Amino acid sequence: MSAAPVLVAQGLVGGYVPEVDILRGCTLTASDGEVVVVIGPNGAGKSTLAKAIFGLITLREGTVTLRGDDITGAAPHQVTSKGMSYVPQVANVFGSLTVQENLEIGGVLRRNLMRERMDAMMSLFPRLGERRRQRAGTLSGGERQMLAMARALMPDPSVLLLDEPSAGLAPRAVGEVFDTVAEINAAGVTIVMIEQNARRALALADRGYVLEGGQNRFEGPGPSLLTDPQVAELYLGGAGAGERPEPPPRVGS
C-alpha cells in the first residue's frame, strides 16, 4: 500500500478489569481509503480491539495514533472530534430519540455542518428520510444499523470504525449493510470493520487481520486471506476451505 497510514494501533495490551488482559499485543494499521477487516473466533478480542482504539478501555501498553496524532487514552468525544467515528455492535442508536434527533446528536461536534450533513445522510439512506420523526426504537434491525452508521457519519469523519455491523440482521439486510459500507468507502472514508461474517467482509476488504487470543494471527490482502487454506480451515468453516470466494457485493444496488 502506497497511501500513508491514517490509523496505527501498535502493541495494544489491556482489558476491562485490572490484571486480565484481553488484548495481548494487538497491532493494526489502516491507510487512507482502505477497507480493513478484522476477523477471528469468539473471544479473540475483536470488539475489545475496537473499544481500545476508540479510547473506551484503558490500555496498559501500546499506542494509538490517528494521522500522526497520539490519541492513546483520549476521551471518546475527543477521538470523534479528530475525525474517527465508531459504531458499536449493540445499543448503537438512541431508542427513545427520533431518527432526526439521533443524527443531531451525531452532528453535535460539527454544528455548522448540521444541515448539509443531515441532507447528505438522508440521500445516502433514503429510508431514514421517510422515518425522520419516528423513534429509533421502533425501527427494524436493518434500519437501525443504517441509522447507527448515519449517526457516526454526521461529523464527516475520515475513519469509520464498525463493530460487527451485520450481527443479528436478516440476510437481505446483511447485503444492504455491506453494500452501504462499500458505498461509504467509495466516498473516501477509511473503514475499519470488525466482522463475524468473515467471508463477505474479507471479499470487501483491501486488507484483513485474523485475531486470536488477543494477538494478530494472520494478516494480508483480503482476497488472499479468503483463499488461505489455514485461515479457511480455522475461521471460515472447514467445509468452505479451498472454495472460490464469492464475488464482492455490487455497490449501490
Added chain:
Amino acid sequence: MEEFLNTSINGLSSGAIYALGAIGLSLVYGILKLVNFAHGDFMTLGGYVAFAVNVSAGMPLVVAFLAALVVVAALGVALEVAIWRPMRRKGAGVMQLLLLSIGLAFVIRNLILFQWSGATRSLDVDQFQAWNPFGDVVITRIQVIVIVTAGVVLVGVAVMLRSTLIGKSMRALSDSFDLAEVSGVNTRRIVLYTWVLAGSLAGLAGVLAAVYTTLTPNTGWFLLLSIFAAVVLGGIGNAYGALVGGIVLGLAQEWSTMVIQPTYKEAVGFVVLILVLLVRPQGIFGQARTL
C-alpha cells in the same frame, strides 16, 4: 362538581410540586444510574434558603425563589464534582451510589436541623387570601403561586428538553451514556448541566412546598416517597414521564379524598402506581426494553 373542581385545584398544586421534584430525580437516575435519596433534602434546603432570604432577611418572595434555585443548583454541581464523579471513576455500582445518597440525605437534613432548628417555619405569604370564581369553588393565593410558577417552569423545561441541543443531549445520555460519548457529546459537561437543572428544579419545588404548606427539616424527605412514585409511574429515566407522573399522582391523591379519608391519600398514590404498572410495567412513557 364544585367538590371535583376544588380537589382538582388541590391536586394540581401538589402534583406540580411532585412534578418539579420528579423531573430532576428521573434525569439524574436515567443519566447517572444514581437513585438520589438526597433529592428530597435538596428540596428542603431550597425551602430553608427561601426562608432565610424571605423571612430572616425580609426580602421579597421572588428574590427568595431565585436564591433557592442558585444555592441548590450549586450544591448539585458541588456534590457531582466532590463525590459522584470520583465515585463513578472508581467504578461504584448502583448500590454503593444509592447508599451514599442515603447518607448524604441524613447529613444535609441534620445540617439544616443544626442551622434552623426543628421548628415549623413558613414563608411570608398570605395563606388565607382566596378567590371565589363561582359557586363554592375556592382558589387560594398560594395555589395560584404554586400552579402558575410550576406551570411556567414545567413548560419551559419540556420545551428545553424537546428542542434544544442540550436537552436532546440530556435525553441521549439518559438513553445510552456510552453511545452519547462516542457520538462526540461532551458528557461531563452535560452531566453538570443536568445537576444544575435537577438542583434548581428541586430548590424550586422546595420553596413551593414551603409556600403551599409549612417547612420542617423533614418536608422534602416526606415528599420524596410520592416523588419516587411519580418517577416510576412516568417511566424511570424519562423526564416527560416524570412530569406527567407527578401531576397524575397529585390529582389521584386529591380526588380520592372525595370518597375516602384524606389520611389515606398517599396510599392511594401507590395504589394508582400499582394499577398502572400492572398494565404498563415500563410506566406511562417508558419504553419496553427487549435488548
